[in-house]
Amino acid sequence: MSTSIKRVDIIFAPYSEAPYQKFKEMITSVTPEFIVDELIASGLRGRGGAGFLTGLKWKYARNAEGDIKYVVSNADEGEPGTFKDREILTKVPRKMISGMGICAYVIGAKKGYIYLRAEYNYLKKDLQSELDIFHEVCREMNFDFNIEIFSGMGAYVCGEETALLNSIEGKRGEPRNKPPFPTNEGLFGKPTVINNVETFVNVMMVCRLGSEEYTKYGIHGQTGSKLFSISGDTPRGGVYELELGMKIRDLVNEFGDGNTKAIQVGGVSGFCVPRAKFDEYTIGFPSKLTGDSLPTGGSIKFFNSKRSMYHVLENFLEFFVEESCGQCTPCRVGTQQLLKGIREIKLKSMPPLYLNKLYDLAKTMKITSKCGLGQSVANAFCSIVDEFKEEIIY
Numbered sequence: 001m002s003t004s005i006k007r008v009d010i011i012f013a014p015y016s017e018a019p020y021q022k023f024k025e026m027i028t029s030v031t032p033e034f035i036v037d038e039l040i041a042s043g044l045r046g047r048g049g050a051g052f053l054t055g056l057k058w059k060y061a062r063n064a065e066g067d068i069k070y071v072v073s074n075a076d077e078g079e080p081g082t083f084k085d086r087e088i089l090t091k092v093p094r095k096m097i098s099g100m101g102i103c104a105y106v107i108g109a110k111k112g113y114i115y116l117r118a119e120y121n122y123l124k125k126d127l128q129s130e131l132d133i134f135h136e137v138c139r140e141m142n143f144d145f146n147i148e149i150f151s152g153m154g155a156y157v158c159g160e161e162t163a164l165l166n167s168i169e170g171k172r173g174e175p176r177n178k179p180p181f182p183t184n185e186g187l188f189g190k191p192t193v194i195n196n197v198e199t200f201v202n203v204m205m206v207c208r209l210g211s212e213e214y215t216k217y218g219i220h221g222q223t224g225s226k227l228f229s230i231s232g233d234t235p236r237g238g239v240y241e242l243e244l245g246m247k248i249r250d251l252v253n254e255f256g257d258g259n260t261k262a263i264q265v266g267g268v269s270g271f272c273v274p275r276a277k278f279d280e281y282t283i284g285f286p287s288k289l290t291g292d293s294l295p296t297g298g299s300i301k302f303f304n305s306k307r308s309m310y311h312v313l314e315n316f317l318e319f320f321v322e323e324s325c326g327q328c329t330p331c332r333v334g335t336q337q338l339l340k341g342i343r344e345i346k347l348k349s350m351p352p353l354y355l356n357k358l359y360d361l362a363k364t365m366k367i368t369s370k371c372g373l374g375q376s377v378a379n380a381f382c383s384i385v386d387e388f389k390e391e392i393i394y
């Protein structure tokens, strides 16, 4: 591993103590306020993609009025090219469950759900055994919190937090309008914290290390480590825990096959970065401090010179057409028109200039679509068209 890519071995480190020891310690020795302050000080941002500050999210849910509150772990992991939550659920589920327990303590929840991607149902039995151990510990501590596994519905959009909540409620997995946000009106209308699997594990990291030590992980203004799912044209595909904030150039040097022409950061809903711009960006959460950082829930796809970027774009758009829930017009119709449009240009039944209209349509979808699915189509569409126009047209 090169020196500019910093490998970390915390998330998958084997359990080093009695089951749920740290969880017990936290809920008996520190106040919920202390935990919230530590999370805020750590700078921990959600690992599901959007990067909202976890401490702030928990604070909102804690302060929200409500006799009943919920904790939900988002284990839907539907973004193409992301397979890191599966590793956590397989190897160290206790760390995620501990994080959920601490969240329940902070916000005052008695019920939690793990929303498990339908394709991961084979993990259910082992997860349930781990939950049985956790529930026994809760009983011994007189801590009233129970977690249930809910099998996902096999749709990408159900990973969107409000669609996921609808799905648990037995409704169609369609995103809700926001606001209200789940921290105020979430599951069954009650205050809810919904976090990514890896976020809960990072909460445990902050609890163990303390916020000050935690912030020592990360480069170029980012804090903590992150799991990356590396796939595509790479000789080293797999899941890696790395410090956040590395330069894309360093990532390509480490994982590329020597012929990388572009990488897609953040899956189909993320951005395409061409070879000429590998030095311009770092990987992390954009902010005034960190500047040109690209966020990712974990997916990093490599494309080498043998790949047609037209086919990459066509493949992404086919995915969006299939996965749009159809609830709002810009996304339902827009995704279909973008796919139809690039095919017509390729077949020369539409002139190359038509691509400008499609580009405007993608940008319109960004500001008019109801949820992150439709809003993010422009990320991939515009970044691929900006950099590989010739390949799309000819």
Ligand SMILES: Cc1cc2nc3c(=O)[nH]c(=O)nc-3n(C[C@H](O)[C@H](O)[C@H](O)COP(=O)(O)O)c2cc1C
Pocket: 045, 046, 047, 048, 049, 050, 051, 052, 074, 075, 076, 077, 078, 079, 156, 157, 158, 159, 160, 161, 162, 194, 195, 196, 197, 199, 371, 372, 373
């Ligand atoms: C279409 C779509 C799919 C999503 N899929 C996931 C997913 O599979 N897992 C996830 O953690 N977040 C996913 N998200 C993000 C969630 O809406 C939400 O931001 C996240 O679960 C919050 O957790 P975090 O703050 O810990 O990142 C998705 C968002 C969209 C718009």
Ligand code: SF4
Pocket: 157, 174, 175, 323, 324, 325, 326, 327, 328, 329, 331, 332, 369, 370, 371, 372, 373, 374, 375
């Ligand atoms: S943007 Fe797409 S996925 Fe989201 S609500 Fe609208 S149609 Fe459904």
